[in-house]
Amino acid sequence: MTKLTVLSADDKLAEIRRLYFATTKKTIVEDLAKAVQLLKSMNSEEERERATVYMDGLSQMRSDWTRQGRGSQRPRKGR
Secondary structure (H helix, E strand, O other), X not given: OOOOOOOOHHHHHHHHHHHHHHOOOOOHHHHHHHHXXXXXXXXXXXXXXXXXHHHHHHHHHHHHHHHXXXXXXXXXXXX
């Protein structure tokens, strides 16, 4: 049987921070999904506020990398 570990708020924040620094273009979708689940599991607004900067950063990376991937495939107006 696998032992389940309950993470403290600090552990959850540390994992979100680790995901932020370790994510790549290939892993951003899964990493962001995991970070969102960790954020949802936090008990208070104060705990969630501490993770805001990392969540914003992950979201921005996803947007930037998604935009770059699609940018070369869309025809531009006026061509």
